[in-house]
Amino acid sequence: MHPRTAITGALPDAMCYHPAMRKKVTGTVRAAASTFTLGRKRFAKISAVEGIRLSDEASTDFEEFDRTELSASERRDRIRRKYGKNRV
Numbered sequence: 001m002h003p004r005t006a007i008t009g010a011l012p013d014a015m016c017y018h019p020a021m022r023k024k025v026t027g028t029v030r031a032a033a034s035t036f037t038l039g040r041k042r043f044a045k046i047s048a049v050e051g052i053r054l055s056d057e058a059s060t061d062f063e064e065f066d067r068t069e070l071s072a073s074e075r076r077d078r079i080r081r082k083y084g085k086n087r088v
Contacts, residue, residue, distance in 0.1 A: 065078070
């Protein structure tokens with residue numbers, strides 16, 4: 001049996017914590033970001049496991065984007081216009 005402390009009645013190895021005693025955080029703490037990009041073929045393999053695949057039409061669209069060397073924003077705009085809910 002552990003002897004209790006006279007002041008708090010808590011076990012000596014028990015931690016006493018009060019929210020007001022928290023240390024103040026002076027800056028933001030960020031975890032090191034490790035990111036990587038999947039290629040189209042690898043993404044297709046992962047999606048196939050989930051039963052998802054691009055339609056032939058979408059595949060043709062992406063091949064055209066590559067052939068015409070569209071920028072990322074131009075690709076997004078074309079996809080939005082063709083497949084988005086509010087086609088502009």
